[in-house]
Amino acid sequence: MDFINSPACKSRGHCIACRNDAMFRKSVKAPDECPFGITKDRLLEQSLPQKVVSLASSLANWADKGFPVVTKEQLETRLATCKGCEFWDSTGFIHTGKCTKCGCSTQAKLRMATAKCPIDKWGAIEVVKTD
Numbered sequence: 001m002d003f004i005n006s007p008a009c010k011s012r013g014h015c016i017a018c019r020n021d022a023m024f025r026k027s028v029k030a031p032d033e034c035p036f037g038i039t040k041d042r043l044l045e046q047s048l049p050q051k052v053v054s055l056a057s058s059l060a061n062w063a064d065k066g067f068p069v070v071t072k073e074q075l076e077t078r079l080a081t082c083k084g085c086e087f088w089d090s091t092g093f094i095h096t097g098k099c100t101k102c103g104c105s106t107q108a109k110l111r112m113a114t115a116k117c118p119i120d121k122w123g124a125i126e127v128v129k130t131d
Helices: 022-027 048-064 072-083
Strands: none
């Protein structure tokens, strides 16, 4: 990917990783790929405010249903699915795992019965709230 021409960099006039403009990058024969390993997918990750809103919404829904958790078998199935996903980052959250699509800690999210994968690889478990 020609990084300086990506939408994120082009709107700023320089690479968001190295901060150099196109002329400088060309003069030093910088590679088209980002030297810092920033990819288009990483640029498309949710921003911190979006992650906070998503987390708050998920926690509110989970609390409303009575904090239900998945079974050990359901947890293992979800974890295996995430580990095989292109958006899985095993180094995230101190090597406990992170979804780069939604930014969630998979150690927490996978246990919440009300949670679902942001790209529908696994869904919420039906929970009936008892009073």
